[in-house]
Amino acid sequence: xxxxxxxxxxxxxxxxxxxxxxxxxxxxxxxxxxxxxxxxxxxxxxxxxxxxxxxxxxxxxxxxxxxxxxxxxxxxxxxxxxxxxxxxxxxxxxxxxxxxxxxxxxxx
Numbered sequence: 251x252x253x254x255x256x257x258x259x260x261x262x263x264x265x266x267x268x269x270x271x272x273x274x275x276x277x278x279x280x281x282x283x284x285x286x287x288x289x290x291x292x293x294x295x296x297x298x299x300x301x302x303x304x305x306x307x308x309x310x311x312x313x314x315x316x317x318x319x320x321x322x323x324x325x326x327x328x329x330x331x332x333x334x335x336x337x338x339x340x341x342x343x344x345x346x347x348x349x350x351x352x353x354x355x356x357x358x
Contacts, residue, residue: 271352274348274352275345275348275349275352276309276345276348277306277309278348278351278352279341279344279345279347279348280302280305280306280308280309280317280344281302281303281305281306281348282302282344282347282348283302283305283317283318283321283340283341283344284301284302284303284304284305284306284317284321285298285299285301285302286340286344287301287305287321287324287325288301288302290325290330290332291324291325291328291330304320305317305320305321308320318337318341322337325337
């Protein structure tokens with residue numbers, strides 16, 4: 251096997267790991283966003299956890315394939331008004347927290 255082949259396999263392996271990590275970050279972000287949204291809508295306890303799972307599921311089953319659209323729709327339907335800027339900031343916070351949690355888990 252040549253050095254080029256070794257490098258190619260290494261890049262492919264890294265790409266695969268990066269894609270898996272991004273998937274995990276997105277799923278956790280969606281769950282955290284769902285829990286936050288549930289709190290905004292006054293949903294607590296097991297109902298909040300169940301709602302968060304519907305947000306995660308929306309990424310795979312909703313026509314727009316975007317959990318953030320589901321959350322924005324649900325908040326609007328419940329009459330919860332959040333400025334777009336603040337909503338986007340919360341999505342970013344959930345993504346950053348999800349990434350930090352996963353990295354911390356990997357270091358254990």
